[in-house]
Amino acid sequence: MRIAVLGAGSLGIIIGALIKKGGYKVDLIDINSENVEALNQNGARVTGFLEETIPVSAIHPEHLSHTYDLVFLLTKQVYTEDSLTAILPFLHKESIVCTLQNGVPEEKVAALVGSNRTMGGVVGFGATWSGPGVSELTTELHIMKKYAFDVGELDGKPTARVHTVKKILDKVGHCEITTNIQGVKWSKLLMNATFSGMSAALGCTFGDVLNNAVAMKSLANIADETIKVARSHHVELENMQGKDFRTLELQSQEDVKDKLEFYQEVWGPHANLKASMLQDLEKGRTTEISYINGYIAKKGEQTGIETPFNDLVVQLVKKAEEETKLPVFKENITKFEHLLESYASAFK
DSSP states (O other), X not given: OEEEEEOOSHHHHHHHHXXXXXXXXXEEEOSOHHHHHHHHHHOEEEEETOOEEEOOEEEOGGGOOSOEEEEEEOSOGGGHHHHHHHHGGXXXXXXXXXXXOSSOOHHHHHHHHOGGGXXXXXXXXXXXEEETTEEEEOSOHHHXXXXXXXXXXXXXXXXXXHHHHHHHHTTTSOEEEOSOHHHHHHHHHHHIIIIIHHHHHHTSBHHHHHTOHHHHHHHHXXXXXXXXXXXXXXXXXXXXXXXXXXXXXXSSGGGHHHHHHHHHHHHGGGTTOBOHHHHHHHTTOOOSGGGTHHHHHHHHHHHTOOOHHHHHHHHHHHHHHHHTOOOOHHHHHHHHHHHHHHHHHHTO
């Protein structure tokens, strides 16, 4: 089986390298020529909670020549169409494109490559791109190995090919097969919208969010909005990392304090992580905010669910994009504080 990792960024480097170490033939495909050259010359260097350098094969999309049986899609959603258009001639009729992107991209991917060639997937660990050919694993290794992936067919069937994909991803860390991939994708969307959204909006690490009371109260409302929007679209969130994310729904603001232990337990091991959207802001790039918190807001609008906390995250991140300035924690946290005050007043 010939495998491609499309998008050799922070996660792509680690996933591609460990699949290669596991004995599979895999190409790391990336549009960054400097990154491709570093990977080919020096190997994939993994730092952080895993220190290892693994020889890999990397290639620029313009130089593709092989047909791939399996493609793990790890580009940012803003590049989905361009990336898949480039690799489409190198897929055969039974090729699989497994989405390991943030957000809920399956509908768009299926429209580009065909629903029969699309499989959904979720990554359960974090990483930071440190430079050409180098990625820092920012999730504790034992957590990464235990909850690395969830994959599933769009129709939920336990096919032979989904078991094949599981076997390959198990070389990186445990891969769970799900019959409700949309429910898993929305649970991961909640994870991204809360901590990644706040990390990008405030310009800080997950640990900084965990340690700030206003940030956590706001984050709890982001989660609540996500759960309510998902339900309005008949999506039932699935457990992730052994936790039932549906329990994060709020009946009132008084419930927030009862959810904090959950957040500390699940996200504490990821405290060193800085959202990839914040990394994009640091590099002056367009973020995925429209596909994360913006997606929740869009879906909420379709069914009449208000999403003021997600809206504020989108507003702050887009402002940073437009002004090419990094968010300032002290300035932006006050905007969340004001929203919490107005929200509390409205429900008195």
